[in-house]
Amino acid sequence: MFRSFIYIVFCILMYIIYTGDAYAQDPQYTQYYAAPLYLNPAFAGSDLQGRIGANYRTQWPGLDAQFKTFSVYYDTFLERYNSGVGVMVMNDTEGAANLKSLTISGIYAYELKLAESMYFRPGFQASYIRRDIGFYENLVFANQIDPNDPFAPPMPGDGNLNGLGDPIDMLSLSFGGLFFTENFWLGASAHHVNQPNQSFFDGESKLPVKFSGHAGYRIPLGHGAMKRDFTHTYKQRYITPTLNYKRQGPFEQLDVGAYLYAEPLIVGFWYRGLPYKPINQESNRDALVVLLGLSLPTGMDIGYSFDYTVSQLGIQSGGAHEISISFSLPDRKNPGAPRLRDTILPCPKF
Secondary structure, three states: OHHHHHHHHHHHHHHHHHHHHOOOOOOOOOOHHHOHHHHOHHHOOOOOOEEEEEEEEEEOOOOOOOEEEEEEEEEEEEHHHOEEEEEEEEEEEEOOOOEEEEEEEEEEEEOEEEEOOEEEEEEEEEEEEEEEOOHHHHOOOHHHOOOOOOOOOOOOOOOOOOOOOOOEEEEEEEEEEEEEOOOEEEEEEEEOOOOOEOOOOOOOOEOOOEEEEEEEEOEEOOOOOEOOOOOOOEOOEEEEEEEEEEEEOOEEEEEEEEEEEEOOEEEEEEEEEOOOOOEOOEOOEEEEEEEEEEEOOOOEEEEEEEEEEOOOOOHHHOOEEEEEEEEEEOOOOOOOOOOOOOOOOOOOOO
16 A cells, blocks of 8 residues: 555656656756857867866755756867867756756867868767656655654655666767857757657656757957067957857747957856747746956966846846866977967857
8 A cells, every 4th residue: 555655656746847847958057158068069179279177057046946067078189180079077956856967978079171261060979868866865755754753754665666766877969060260150059869768757758959059259359468478469359249049848048148358357248038939928038147257378267157037036046156167288299389270269268
């Protein structure tokens, strides 16, 4: 009897959780260009040198149903093969149910020169994803309650539910492309194109494909002061309007804004949402975002951003805080060697 009751309660809870999660989005980063391998596999090796980075995001810390995402990545360029390769590891915890996802990705990109100062990079990504709802840790079943003392700590359960709710493993395949010139770039990516099954039951619940389109244009603002180093060059100054469109299942969002770079300081401001396209009769507006960052001559870039929530959750949700850090690794074999192409990728690093 207890076993039947446990099974019914478990099925109801999992149905509630996955009725909402079936339309959930993948984790998102406000500083999407500071998580280049997550945004688009075509970015692998785009700096033409080794690069290592990390990103941390906590969303809605004022609520019990907060989201926390942490990722690290490394990529480099293989000159002999004109190819970029990278690896990424991401851990994500979602909502009050503590749905946990671990993603390990291998990424490859190839660089094609189309014309003078004009390049195209196709990219591919294969990811192993492990998801765990942790219902043995998060839920209390009837046979764990002492009938003589209902408020006592739960007793150990029998843990025998025929594998229901056990962690699931998935293989996700993703593709992307990136076109860029000296001051303009245009990219697109499609994640989970094979739509792996994410159901904790024996049935099927396909992970929706996530589409992303991103673009921007760098506008030079003239030279700043002379650098105090041996190069005798001037500091860079420019403004870069950007946009990033995302769609997964019925959800759509648009990030639009601009970065101001006055070496070494970067300031960014943009808006996220599609207010003219409501979801379930609710206004699709998310946040106003401000960013402060430093791009240091040592090769380190560090940024902090805050999302001011403008949805119905309001600022009492705590908004979202995000930190990114990356290091460009110098080529020790050929220090000071000339670049392999006649332009650099113009998109921001935050």
